[in-house]
Amino acid sequence: MTHVYFDHNATTVLDSQVMQAMLPFMAAQQGNATSRHAYGRTARDAIEQARAQIASAVGAHPSQVVLTSSGTEANNFAINGMTAKQPNTQIAISAIEHPCVMRPAEMLQSHGFKLAKVDVNAQCKLDFENLESVLRNPTSLVSVMLANNETGAIQEIAHVAELAKKNGAYTHTDAVQAFGKIPVNFADLNVNAMTISSHKIHGPLGAGALILDKRVDMTPFMLGGGQEKGLRSGTENVAAIVGFGIASELAVKNLTSHAQKTQQLRTQLEAGLHELGATIFAENTKRLPNTSFFGFNNVEGETLVMALDKKGFAVASGSACSSDSTEPSHVLLAMGIAPDLARGAIRVSLDANNTSEQVNQFLLVLKQVLNQLKQMVAMAA
Amino acid sequence: MAYSDKVLDHYENPRNVGSLDKNDPQVGTGMVGAPACGDVMKLMIKVNDAGVIEDAKFKTYGCGSAIASSSLVTEWLKGRTIEEAYAIKNSEIAEELALPPVKIHCSVLAEDAIKAAVADIKAKQAAKEAA
Amino acid sequence: MDRDPIYLDYSATTPVDPRVAAKMIPYLTEHYGNPASRSHPYGWTAEKAVEEARNEVAKLVNADPREIVWTSGATESNNLAIKGAANFYASTKGKHIITVATEHKAVIDPVRELERQGFSATFLEPEPDGLVSLEKFKAAIRPDTVLASVMLVNNEIGVIQDIESIGNICRENGVIFHVDAAQATGKVHIDLEKLPVDLMSFSAHKTYGPKGIGALYVRRKPRIRIEAQMHGGGHERGMRSGTLATHQIVGMGEAFRIAREEMDVENARIRTLRDRLLAGLQTIEETYVNGDLAHRIPHNLNISFNYVEGESLIMAIKGIAVSSGSACTSASLEPSYVLRALGRSDELAHSSIRFSIGRFTTEADVDYTIALLKEKISKLRELSPLWEMYQDGIDISKVQWAAH
Numbered sequence: 056m057t058h059v060y061f062d063h064n065a066t067t068v069l070d071s072q073v074m075q076a077m078l079p080f081m082a083a084q085q086g087n088a089t090s091r092h093a094y095g096r097t098a099r100d101a102i103e104q105a106r107a108q109i110a111s112a113v114g115a116h117p118s119q120v121v122l123t124s125s126g127t128e129a130n131n132f133a134i135n136g137m138t139a140k141q142p143n144t145q146i147a148i149s150a151i152e153h154p155c156v157m158r159p160a161e162m163l164q165s166h167g168f169k170l171a172k173v174d175v176n177a178q179c180k181l182d183f184e185n186l187e188s189v190l191r192n193p194t195s196l197v198s199v200m201l202a203n204n205e206t207g208a209i210q211e212i213a214h215v216a217e218l219a220k221k222n223g224a225y226t227h228t229d230a231v232q233a234f235g236k237i238p239v240n241f242a243d244l245n246v247n248a249m250t251i252s253s254h255k256i257h258g259p260l261g262a263g264a265l266i267l268d269k270r271v272d273m274t275p276f277m278l279g280g281g282q283e284k285g286l287r288s289g290t291e292n293v294a295a296i297v298g299f300g301i302a303s304e305l306a307v308k309n310l311t312s313h314a315q316k317t318q319q320l321r322t323q324l325e326a327g328l329h330e331l332g333a334t335i336f337a338e339n340t341k342r343l344p345n346t347s348f349f350g351f352n353n354v355e356g357e358t359l360v361m362a363l364d365k366k367g368f369a370v371a372s373g374s375a376c377s378s379d380s381t382e383p384s385h386v387l388l389a390m391g392i393a394p395d396l397a398r399g400a401i402r403v404s405l406d407a408n409n410t411s412e413q414v415n416q417f418l419l420v421l422k423q424v425l426n427q428l429k430q431m432v433a434m435a436a
Numbered sequence: 437m438a439y440s441d442k443v444l445d446h447y448e449n450p451r452n453v454g455s456l457d458k459n460d461p462q463v464g465t466g467m468v469g470a471p472a473c474g475d476v477m478k479l480m481i482k483v484n485d486a487g488v489i490e491d492a493k494f495k496t497y498g499c500g501s502a503i504a505s506s507s508l509v510t511e512w513l514k515g516r517t518i519e520e521a522y523a524i525k526n527s528e529i530a531e532e533l534a535l536p537p538v539k540i541h542c543s544v545l546a547e548d549a550i551k552a553a554v555a556d557i558k559a560k561q562a563a564k565e566a567a
Numbered sequence: 568m569d570r571d572p573i574y575l576d577y578s579a580t581t582p583v584d585p586r587v588a589a590k591m592i593p594y595l596t597e598h599y600g601n602p603a604s605r606s607h608p609y610g611w612t613a614e615k616a617v618e619e620a621r622n623e624v625a626k627l628v629n630a631d632p633r634e635i636v637w638t639s640g641a642t643e644s645n646n647l648a649i650k651g652a653a654n655f656y657a658s659t660k661g662k663h664i665i666t667v668a669t670e671h672k673a674v675i676d677p678v679r680e681l682e683r684q685g686f687s688a689t690f691l692e693p694e695p696d697g698l699v700s701l702e703k704f705k706a707a708i709r710p711d712t713v714l715a716s717v718m719l720v721n722n723e724i725g726v727i728q729d730i731e732s733i734g735n736i737c738r739e740n741g742v743i744f745h746v747d748a749a750q751a752t753g754k755v756h757i758d759l760e761k762l763p764v765d766l767m768s769f770s771a772h773k774t775y776g777p778k779g780i781g782a783l784y785v786r787r788k789p790r791i792r793i794e795a796q797m798h799g800g801g802h803e804r805g806m807r808s809g810t811l812a813t814h815q816i817v818g819m820g821e822a823f824r825i826a827r828e829e830m831d832v833e834n835a836r837i838r839t840l841r842d843r844l845l846a847g848l849q850t851i852e853e854t855y856v857n858g859d860l861a862h863r864i865p866h867n868l869n870i871s872f873n874y875v876e877g878e879s880l881i882m883a884i885k886g887i888a889v890s891s892g893s894a895c896t897s898a899s900l901e902p903s904y905v906l907r908a909l910g911r912s913d914e915l916a917h918s919s920i921r922f923s924i925g926r927f928t929t930e931a932d933v934d935y936t937i938a939l940l941k942e943k944i945s946k947l948r949e950l951s952p953l954w955e956m957y958q959d960g961i962d963i964s965k966v967q968w969a970a971h
């Protein structure tokens with residue numbers, strides 16, 4: 056049976072160059088990076104080199120890179136850490152944030168903050184008028200994701216940051232999905248903090264980072280040994296960090312060619328999807344080049360995903376990051392998509408290794424599966 | 437912590453380790469620092485009648501930079517007058533040994549030791565004159 | 568340097584066992600997949616591996632796999648346990664916490680943070696041997712004590728606390744009991760079916776597993792609740808969100824399996840080595856072992872060499888990799904707070920070396936270490952004005968030292 060992986064927004068394949076760079080730090084005798092002997096120094100040097108690679112890949116200074124264990128941790132750290140020393144005013148997030156921004160923000164709400172969820176339009180674009188009116192209340196932090204994990208929609212973060220600054224609020228952006236797929240530049244985005252994650256860019260699981268403007272009065276989240284200048288305690292995961300560094304470098308190097316390739320494949324895919332009668336979400340918005348999120352009326356997304364899987368295609372229904380929920384995607388609901396259509400949503404996220412044949416195969420199989428499902432519905436009726 | 441080659445050299449081959457006769461009227465002793473701080477430096481100088489330092493010895497309990505700083509000053513002191521010795525600045529020591537910022541206080545300690553040793557010899561001379 | 572230094576810093580971190588690395592690597596390449604992706608086999612393979620590893624971790628400590636929550640390391644486990652339990656139970660039980668002055672910073676700092684948030688805390692001073700007095704512990708309990716946190720094995724001096732007795736006191740008083748066992752796995756037997764412990768922290772990289780992965784044991788019977796600290800997709804039954812690093816989890820499982828199967832034989836061998844090291848070093852004058860020797864893991868030897876300064880000593884013994892104070896805390900010139908809590912003078916605290924022995928240490932390593940220490944201590948003492956004073960019979964503690 057064919058095995059085609061079309062779920063690269065969930066996690067990517069580890070690049071073999073990245074793996075080669077990690078191996079010495081996984082297998083051989085190695086030190087704790089805080090130790091002051093030769094083993095510790097080797098680990099420390101490797102971490103600092105990776106930090107520089109990561110910084111340069113996102114247009115930041117190495118001293119702005121706070122290494123964490125994941126994007127989830129970096130987002131939780133940002134939401135909690137940037138608000139802890141502020142009066143309990145308001146925090147504003149977009150209605151389409153990933154749960155690891157949404158939930159910590161909701162927790163703050165239960166600790167006395169006001170939470171504003173800024174609307175998006177039917178094309179998944181942030182409603183700036185709504186943001187401006189929200190910002191009329193005193194606000195500590197605005198967090199809007201650079202690219203959405205489901206639709207791939209890209210927001211104008213520099214503009215968000217400008218409005219936030221004007222109103223005295225910090226800005227954070229979750230750039231986990233954007234990094235590696237479109238150019239990401241911390242300085243240009245003008246935000247105070249930005250989250251990135253290693254396993255979404257062909258790096259290993261186990262490393263993420265918060266890129267942090269040092270002027271932010273930040274409260275650490277993970278307390279202990281004082282690593283990362285006291286901002287993130289815990290023994291550094293040297294192998295994963297080394298991998299993250301190389302992966303960042305490669306992500307930038309390959310960005311243009313990969314974006315072109317995936318964009319081509321997606322155009323091919325979406326032409327076929329239209330023929331099958333699919334609705335493509337956020338189609339008319341600037342999107343990540345690799346992501347296509349679509350749905351069919353009267354078809355359960357989960358059923359479709361299972362059926363496609365039996366034929367060897369790995370795709371996602373909504374976000375794989377949140378485990379087994381059958382709720383329709385909160386992103387689609389925020390866009391005002393009818394719950395019935397939303398329940399049928401499927402996400403294909405491509406990678407430069409995917410091929411035009413795979414897309415053709417996928418379209419054929421999808422057609423078959425849809426027909427079968429329709430027959431079943433017809434029979435039940 | 438990366439040490440400079442000069443620190444390593446003085447640390448591995450310290451010059452002029454030891455003591456002079458502390459009761460000799462020509463010998464001045466400076467003992468500075470405190471064990472609780474992790475550093476104690478003892479510097480002894482032998483000064484001839486012309487006020488020139490003929491010999492210098494040290495013992496140091498402290499980090500590598502402190503050992504190197506005191507070893508270095510014993511080399512510098514020999515042949516200098518006590519006035520010249522008194523003028524040695526910690527910044528010169530720190531510069532010669534390329535000490536990183538966290539180790540500057542080790543050179544301060546060495547300067548303090550020189551000043552204490554010079555003060556001691558001056559006190560001895562004053563006592564002799566008074567006698 | 569002509570050769571790699573001999574590694575005697577197993578308490579800072581252990582090398583990954585080659586068997587562990589071998590098991591991890593396929594999960595980096597062939598079996599990629601997000602274990603939370605329920606919809607395709609890439610995710611399923613990962614999920615199965617994660618559950619097998621959870622089983623292995625549970626088995627080493629005789630717990631139910633459902634009681635094991637993955638984290639990024641013991642630092643996170645400690646933060647989660649302490650902040651999570653204190654916040655969950657504060658409204659019903661109260662806002663007082665008991666811990667010990669010699670705990671790892673990853674316990675101390677979260678407790679301090681809770682103090683800032685309105686909790687109060689007692690930091691018990693241990694006895695001079697490093698052990699917690701049960702009487703003092705009992706006396707510290709107040710009606711509003713919600714949580715106690717006491718480590719099983721200390722990272723600097725290796726002493727083993729009487730967790731069972733302390734846990735029983737907690738039970739009698741309705742206090743939630745957390746234990747940091749980062750330094751204990753594979754070194755002492757842990758039976759959570761019997762031990763009256765509610766929450767226990769583990770780390771893989773102290774037991775020949777990879778860095779960046781750990782676990783928190785959360786008791787089910789009676790059920791202990793914690794407030795999650797990391798929110799998101801609701802992984803780990805809502806207690807800890809975030810995509811899991813499958814290869815690291817697999818590594819931790821394998822490391823804990825090996826520990827379970829080999830610890831008895833291994834610890835006997837390590838004890839022989841430690842005793843040899845101790846005997847060798849004790850031939851040097853004016854050396855003091857820090858911490859109780861009987862209630863102590865065989866892997867650890869923490870010794871102060873009087874009249875030599877720690878940092879210069881470390882510099883002198885570059886042929887071996889050891890630490891002075893705790894390597895888990897970042898480089899600082901402060902003498903170890905653990906040794907100070909034992910009532911050691913600053914000088915002795917400054918001149919302490921932690922030797923930690925492990926799976927790959929040999930007898931030749933130990934003999935080399937003894938010879939090296941003898942040579943270098945004697946050289947540094949030649950340089951030391953304090954040693955000179957000691958030999959002249961001067962009592963250094965009576966000397967008036969100029970302020971520095």
Ligand SMILES: Cc1ncc(COP(=O)(O)O)c(C=O)c1O
Nearest residue numbers: 125126127153204231252376810
């Ligand atoms: C937009 C977004 N933010 C954050 C995350 C979480 O990152 P990580 O998997 O590194 O915890 C994800 C992926 O799951 C994501 O898609």
Ligand SMILES: Cc1ncc(COP(=O)(O)O)c(C=O)c1O
Nearest residue numbers: 290640641642671722749770895
């Ligand atoms: C007793 C103890 N607890 C916690 C930790 C922190 O664990 P980790 O390095 O997994 O964050 C360490 C060591 O670093 C430790 O020795």
Ligand code: FES
Nearest residue numbers: 475498499502542
């Ligand atoms: S003398 Fe104190 S660190 Fe050098």
